[in-house]
Amino acid sequence: MTGLTQRRREPGEQPRSTDGGPAHLDLDDLETRARSALPAEVFDYYAGGADAEVTLGEAPQAWRSWRLRPRVLRGVDHADLTTTLLGTPAATPVGVAPWAYQGMAHPDGELATARAAAGAGALLTVSTSATHTVEEVASASAGAPAWFQLYRQHSPVHTDDLARRAGAAGYRALVLTVDLPVLGRRRRDLRNDFALPAGLRMANQPAPGGAPAEPGPPWTAADIGRFADLSGLPVVVKGVLRGDDALACVRAGASAVWVSTHGGRQVDLVVPSAHALPEVVDAVLGEPGPDGADVEVYVDGGVRSGTDALVALALGARAVFVGRPTVWGLATGGAAGVRAVLDGLSAELAHAMLLCGVASPADAGPDLLVRSGWLPR
Ligand SMILES: Cc1cc2nc3c(=O)[nH]c(=O)nc-3n(C[C@H](O)[C@H](O)[C@H](O)COP(=O)(O)O)c2cc1C
Numbered sequence: 594m595t596g597l598t599q600r601r602r603e604p605g606e607q608p609r610s611t612d613g614g615p616a617h618l619d620l621d622d623l624e625t626r627a628r629s630a631l632p633a634e635v636f637d638y639y640a641g642g643a644d645a646e647v648t649l650g651e652a653p654q655a656w657r658s659w660r661l662r663p664r665v666l667r668g669v670d671h672a673d674l675t676t677t678l679l680g681t682p683a684a685t686p687v688g689v690a691p692w693a694y695q696g697m698a699h700p701d702g703e704l705a706t707a708r709a710a711a712g713a714g715a716l717l718t719v720s721t722s723a724t725h726t727v728e729e730v731a732s733a734s735a736g737a738p739a740w741f742q743l744y745r746q747h748s749p750v751h752t753d754d755l756a757r758r759a760g761a762a763g764y765r766a767l768v769l770t771v772d773l774p775v776l777g778r779r780r781r782d783l784r785n786d787f788a789l790p791a792g793l794r795m796a797n798q799p800a801p802g803g804a805p806a807e808p809g810p811p812w813t814a815a816d817i818g819r820f821a822d823l824s825g826l827p828v829v830v831k832g833v834l835r836g837d838d839a840l841a842c843v844r845a846g847a848s849a850v851w852v853s854t855h856g857g858r859q860v861d862l863v864v865p866s867a868h869a870l871p872e873v874v875d876a877v878l879g880e881p882g883p884d885g886a887d888v889e890v891y892v893d894g895g896v897r898s899g900t901d902a903l904v905a906l907a908l909g910a911r912a913v914f915v916g917r918p919t920v921w922g923l924a925t926g927g928a929a930g931v932r933a934v935l936d937g938l939s940a941e942l943a944h945a946m947l948l949c950g951v952a953s954p955a956d957a958g959p960d961l962l963v964r965s966g967w968l969p970r
């Protein structure tokens with residue numbers, strides 16, 4: 594974070610070369626470096642979105658369609674980022690979104706991301722489609738809180754087994770991703786004929802050669818309570834973009850809803866998370882979760898700076914999650930790279946909060962925002 598004053602250059606001192614890596618977080622530069630570090634089709638898989646990628650492109654812009662109204666003279670000289678998420682303490686409201694196949698970005702894959710999140714005190718969400726098992730990633734987290742993200746598997750027996758294993762392995766919540774009944778149409782992957790590398794371990798998939806699975810029925814809201822019972826964990830529903838759906842999830846036993854377009858990777862032209870968030874917050878704010886505590890709302894999609902994150906908190910999100918920035922961090926610098934992204938975003942958020950007179954995440958509210966009506970649309 595910058596100090597109170599500008600630094601004065603010493604006589605004869607030259608500006609530092611930044612070749613040793615940026616001293617501050619530069620996500621555009623990180624993405625460029627990740628593009629060079631990764632095979633082109635892997636980069637495209639990580640970076641890409643569905644169809645014409647309209648939603649993907651709009652996601653960061655949507656946060657930036659708001660303008661901040663800083664509070665002054667409120668006696669705030671420090672922003673404290675600490676929070677709790679479903680009762681679990683976190684050092685920052687910036688968490689790691691679940692993303693698949695991290696072994697393509699770095700040999701240590703999810704283990705490196707887990708170590709980085711633990712070091713940063715950031716909440717980690719681990720994808721079903723991981724290249725290390727549910728239990729391996731839990732041990733790499735070394736007691737740091739993590740959530741497990743569950744997809745509906747081809748076999749319901751297998752899905753249920755993963756839910757139970759997540760509970761047994763010490764994860765603190767089960768995140769049901771509900772926006773992927775099938776994979777979106779990702780043109781880059783189609784063009785590249787993208788396939789996962791032959792040696793990649795899909796660690797949470799059953800060994801090939803077992804009995805053919807009977808696909809179960811599609812999930813409904815009733816599965817929320819069922820998975821809570823199976824896993825013994827609070828359930829977060831990820832991929833909600835409407836108030837009515839959010840309320841239905843809460844009434845069916847969800848402890849939290851996670852507003853997301855899946856990084857613009859599922860259906861194109863969906864409403865950006867930044868625009869869906871207020872509707873979802875309105876629908877569930879003050880609703881009790883299954884344990885009587887207020888339901889929580891999280892958001893992801895295109896959060897690329899501390900000010901983006903502050904807008905999300907002001908709109909009512911209790912936490913923001915980031916996907917691709919951590920992909921680029923992992924691809925370019927392993928655990929240290931992910932850590933730098935998480936620490937960098939948290940530092941930017943703390944800085945923005947201080948400048949806006951916001952003492953804590955809970956202190957952020959809609960009074961901080963105005964729609965930027967004067968901007969060209
Ligand atoms: C490469 C990649 C893989 C993803 N895999 C998963 C996944 O396995 N499970 C899931 O729930 N979401 C997955 N997502 C979606 C993310 O959790 C998150 O919603 C999205 O990346 C947030 O947007 P951002 O990348 O703009 O930060 C994935 C996203 C990316 C970019």
Ligand SMILES: CCCCC(=O)C(=O)O
Nearest residue numbers: 693722744773776855858
């Ligand atoms: C079925 C797993 C797909 C991983 C994923 O969620 C994504 O690529 O967006």
